[in-house]
Amino acid sequence: MNTTLSIGTYFGIPVKLHWTFFFILFLIVFIATSYQLNGSEILMFSTSVLILFFSVVLHEFGHALMARKCNIKTHDILLSPIGGLARLERIPKNPKLEIKIALAGPFVNAVIASILFMVLLILKCDDFTPLDDFSRIQDPMEFLKMIFFLNLVLFIFNLIPAFPMDGGRVLRAVLAFKMDYTRATIFAANLGKVLAVGFLIYGFFSKLMSLPVISIFILMMADKEIKMAKDAKIKSGINK
Ligand SMILES: [Zn+2]
Secondary structure (H helix, E strand, O other), X not given: OOOEEEEEEEOOEEEEEEHHHHHHHHHHHHHHHHOOOOHHHHHHHHHHHHHHHHHHHHHHHHHHHHHHHOXXXXXXXXXXXXXXXXXXXXXXXXXXXXXXXXXXXXXXXXXXXXXXXXXXXXXXXXXXXXOOOHHHHHOHHHHHHHHHHHHHHHHHHHOXXXXXXXXXXXXXXXXXXXXXXXXXXXXXXXXXXXXXXXXXXXXXXXOXXXXXXXXXXXXXXXXXXXXXXXXXXXXXXXXX
């Protein structure tokens, strides 16, 4: 099922929601009931989810605009509950360009996190422990802190060398200096799968249920990337 909903075109790039994106609504209802949030708390929590996805969109525009600088078009930016994906028209053959494009996304989150960190320091925030109680989200300082942490997590999480995440792309590009692209993709994707199985096991033992979901996503995406790399190889073979 490939149904998407367009939410506008920015910088000439359409932004679309994958149909599974609407599972986010179930998540909001689940959190709201399990933490017994009141109306305004639900509003603040929903706003924070929106801000998280806005940060993800900015991250994806980091990739897309850097790709444009490298003369690569982006078909669209696709959002799912697990994250975003800037769908580039092609994978750059030059590993240096791929590293540049892969790092541009996390760089955006690093910039947002740094700006918010400075703002929090100016506001004399002295407690940098992450929010563990959604009812405190109404405090403007806690709210800013949460956006700061969301961007910090997006930055760190994306640099994990688990293909197809950005860290995995950097790894693939580094490997591509030494081997052909398909082999580099298979190697990086398989490493991603190993890490995903690790996340899965750790998630079950630590009861961090978001980890198994992420692992399943990595496992699915890893296979998709391998297939794409193989298809691209066949295509380039035909073209020759
Ligand atoms: Zn990214």
